Amino acid sequence: MRRKERACRECGRIQDGDTCVQCGAPTSANWLGYIRILDPDKSEIAGKLGIPTKGKFALRIK
Ligand SMILES: [Zn+2]
Numbered sequence: 001m002r003r004k005e006r007a008c009r010e011c012g013r014i015q016d017g018d019t020c021v022q023c024g025a026p027t028s029a030n031w032l033g034y035i036r037i038l039d040p041d042k043s044e045i046a047g048k049l050g051i052p053t054k055g056k057f058a059l060r061i062k
Contacts, residue, residue, distance in 0.1 A: 007031035007058035012049075014056040022053065030062035 005014050010025035014034055020027055037054045040046040051057055 031058035
């Protein structure tokens with residue numbers, strides 16, 4: 001499994017860049033686990049974590 005992906009330190013969004021495309025915060029290469037949000041309006045987890053958009057989000061960021 002390639003691990004070139006990085007997670008935003010603020011919102012947890014997983015992406016390639018050094019800066020989050022969603023909130024502009026710096027990203028980290030050290031993260032553990034992720035959830036995939038397909039429909040943020042219907043997802044209980046998305047509501048609990050405060051995730052407004054669909055995509056992949058890291059559960060733990062170091
Ligand atoms: Zn972010």
